[in-house]
Amino acid sequence: MAADTPVEYIKHHLQNLTYGKLPEGYERADGTVVEEATWTMARTGQEAMDMGFMAIHVDTMGWSIAMGLLFLGLFRLVAKKATTDTPSGLQNFVEMTVEFIQNIVRDVFHGKNPIIAPLALTMFVWIFLMNSLKLIPVDYIPSIAHALGLEYFKIVPTTDPNGTFGIAIGVFLLILFYSFKVKGPGGFAKELSFTPFNHWSLVPFNLVLELLALIIKPISLALRLFGNMYAGEVVFILIALLPLWIQWTLNVPWAIFHILVVTLQAFIFTTLAVVYLSAAHEDH
């Protein structure tokens, strides 16, 4: 492991595997100077930070796509041979999930849109799977990655703000899209300008308030999920610093507790996204 002190250990575990562009003339951690701007794997946290926006978290992307493919593969497999007779175990499980989502959408969403339910299903299962990665002991995958020559490896995509904000931005774009589509540009502008106070002199005030409320939606979605997952991850890392003989007394209850958190956070994210989209569909 590339970490000797607890602080380094924690920092190391919270650093993503970053592939990005180093600017021309950049002095790397080992003292070499980059001749021209190059795309390369960051070797330290500082390098990853200096790459700025032109970088990508390989671990976050890889694991989230893997989880997405796992979800789609599993569900597609069932969808392909879905039978109307007595369902097998896997189909039963899939149908249970689908029904669960259908119920949420039926309760929360009041418009008519065939996209919302599958969207909610994707969010719920995908986020659930990504969160579930946290239950893998914190050192397993990074150790394997280290043996393969990768300096950093953080497997839970939802402990990366990029991961959660990426999904939240998708939801936000859908909110904007349906707001424009259902209410029309004029209707949407009117809703932003004349609520909550229906008076012309208060339009600027309303506008500020409503725009803030609108922007808060994806931020709250992303930060809630990220915050919960990140905090849980940090606690797992801290527990991993304890002597071996005591670790399990804290690790086991925390992991069991996280079975709940993992499901709950996926559920909250999905439900709130559906609530926001429902509001976007409501024409006053």
Place this chain on the structure above:
Amino acid sequence: MNINLTLIGQTIAFAIFVWFCVKYVWPPITEAMSARQKKIADGLSAADRASLDLELAQEKASKELQKAKEESAALIDQANKRAAQIVEASKDDARKEGEKLIEQARAEIQQERVQARDALRAEVAAIAIAGAEKILETSVDAKAHSEMLDKLAAEL
């Protein structure tokens, strides 16, 4: 914890997953589910119908049974009546026949009695005449005294 291209990559991945789910995952599963729902509902309503049919059939059967019972009871009643009638009629016949026979026998007896009496009377008359002849030692003119003798015979 740096915000970078991952953000956009994640959004794109999300969009693709949602698109795939909307297009290839959700419809077949929900269709299968609603088809099964319909199947179950149909099955249940068929079962309801069948039990209703059964009830109706049972009712009909019990009605038929009742009717058959009534009919047979009526038949038996009729037969009983008829039998009683026949018995009564034959009793009557027998009685009449018997009475007729008795009547006949009586008539015959009467006739025989009259005959016997007549024969006896004639014999008595003959015996009386013979006795009288002996007593008188003369022949009695049967012709002369026949009237008297007849009278005598009639008194016997």
